[in-house]
Amino acid sequence: xxxxxxxxAAVAVALALPGxxxxxxxxxxxxxxxxxxxxxxxxxxxxxxxxxxxxxVRVAGWAGNRGIVETDGIFGPKTAAAVRxxxxxxxxxxxxxxxxxxxxxxxxxxxxDCTPRHFSYSELDDGCGRGGWxxxxxxxxxxxxxALHTMWKLEALRRKLGDKPLYVTxxxxxxxxxxxVGGASDSQHLYGTAADVVSRTSSLCDVARTxxxxxxxGIFGPGYPDHDDHVHVDSRRENNSDGIPNGTSWSAPDCGVx
Ligand SMILES: [Zn+2]
Numbered sequence: 001x002x003x004x005x006x007x008x009a010a011v012a013v014a015l016a017l018p019g020x021x022x023x024x025x026x027x028x029x030x031x032x033x034x035x036x037x038x039x040x041x042x043x044x045x046x047x048x049x050x051x052x053x054x055x056x057v058r059v060a061g062w063a064g065n066r067g068i069v070e071t072d073g074i075f076g077p078k079t080a081a082a083v084r085x086x087x088x089x090x091x092x093x094x095x096x097x098x099x100x101x102x103x104x105x106x107x108x109x110x111x112x113d114c115t116p117r118h119f120s121y122s123e124l125d126d127g128c129g130r131g132g133w134x135x136x137x138x139x140x141x142x143x144x145x146x147a148l149h150t151m152w153k154l155e156a157l158r159r160k161l162g163d164k165p166l167y168v169t170x171x172x173x174x175x176x177x178x179x180x181v182g183g184a185s186d187s188q189h190l191y192g193t194a195a196d197v198v199s200r201t202s203s204l205c206d207v208a209r210t211x212x213x214x215x216x217x218g219i220f221g222p223g224y225p226d227h228d229d230h231v232h233v234d235s236r237r238e239n240n241s242d243g244i245p246n247g248t249s250w251s252a253p254d255c256g257v258x
Pocket of ligand 1: 170194232
């Protein structure tokens, strides 16, 4: 994470300087200290643009019960509510406005490749050991972008579960990989929009129940055939490339999730 390196560098420089110069040097780095993306203005309801879209990807996991935050570049009420939940979750001032404090937390959470701190592209790529993002119905870059979106939702789910490790046992699958593991023919795993997860600290039912508030429109867990040893989460409602309706489909009968 470059942000930490820069902070350390700033402190080192500050220590070498006397008096008033220290305050100026120490205050400077936070605003632009990120190798992935830097926001240059405050965002709030009514604003729109590519920077709103970047924000929406990162707060997608704070959509609230049965909700989703569309990645449409328009800061509407759903985005504002998600920003408020994000701020609440990380102990920030809750005002629904993405400003310096919110950005600082996002920079802190994201790595230079834009993935959230606790998940990585390598953890989500072709689950059959081949690696990479090709061999599915979408372009490799679109698939990878979907996987990034999935990871930010997982980061929120992880936070809600007490910030304990959440392990991805299967993310993107090429057609070949999906056939190999016996996945459904139009599986969300083919699009990069799904992840199978397990936890050592939360029960699978806790994971499945909690995921309902993290922007996942597909949830399958204990009691659903072949899902007693993991929880499957996906974003089928936002996936316009698959052959199924853009609806919510949850089933973990042993957990009361339906
Ligand atoms: Zn799955």
